[in-house]
Amino acid sequence: MSAIFYPDLKIVAISHIKLQEYVQRGRMKTLAEEIKREGMLRNPPIVTNFFNNTYLHLDGVNRITAVALLKYLTCLVQVVDYGDPTHVHLSSWSHLTSVDKEHVLSSIRKLPAVTMKETKRFDHRILFRPYTICVLAFADGSVVEVSTKKSFTELITRMGSIVDLYADTRVERVFSGSPWTTESIRVRFERFPEHNLFVAFPTF
Known part of the structure; x- marks a missing residue:
């Protein structure tokens, strides 16, 4: 026990x-x-x-x-006690929100030293890459990886800039005990049909 x-x-x-x-x-x-x-x-x-x-x-x-x-x-x-694994288990929240897709993508493209890459499916392994800022999954099925090869401080700054794009809208903070998949993200969109963007962040 x-x-x-x-x-x-x-x-x-x-x-x-x-x-x-x-x-x-x-x-x-x-x-x-x-x-x-x-x-x-x-x-x-x-x-x-x-x-x-x-x-x-x-x-x-x-x-x-x-x-x-x-x-x-x-x-x-x-x-x-951060050093005690029985006290602390690292994980990260993801965001579910409503945005103007084209406005968000256009705004991210304008951020300094940021690279965007569209992928066919959501792959949680992207979040383990050292330069990943976040992964955007839209309700229409499109997925965009956002990254930067600048310093960790710059990565956090860019992450903040992206969150700022929807900071004034309603945001559902969602969590999964297992790695996110295309299917589990789709379930979240079905649960919150008013939202069209899922944002997954890496765990540091």
């Missing part, structure tokens, strides 16, 4: 939390409204101990920034 892991709940200064994920402005504002309306923070963000009494955020960047938007100086967080 395996032991049950319970995170260490703490109230910490938001200024002591180092963010390492791009903030979705639209989602942040929506979460802030929900927190204010409900009077509570659901699913406290996950952090790990960092340097000089600071914390590194692992999950929940929009919740952290939503709390900050409400003028709170502290936030309830779950503190985990």
Whole structure:
């Protein structure tokens, strides 16, 4: 019988939390409204101990920034041991949203040092390539790999620029316990017929 892991709940200064994920402005504002309306923070963000009494955020960047938007100086967080595999399992969220396809593709083409390649089917192995920024899968069946051969910092910056293209629209954050496939993505589109774009990101 395996032991049950319970995170260490703490109230910490938001200024002591180092963010390492791009903030979705639209989602942040929506979460802030929900927190204010409900009077509570659901699913406290996950952090790990960092340097000089600071914390590194692992999950929940929009919740952290939503709390900050409400003028709170502290936030309830779950503190985990990043070095313990029983505490942390790396994975990445994917986004499902609605966009003007041609506008998005045209905007990405204009980003510096970014390469776009259309493929016939979604292949999750693309996400393991070192230069992959993301993979776009549209409801019409088209799939586009987006990459850059610049530094890791530039890759993260370009990733943020792409998320920015749909930051003000409704975004469903979807997760799969197994690698994404063309079929599993199609199921998500059937579940959310109002959306036409699925964006998969690599796990760092």
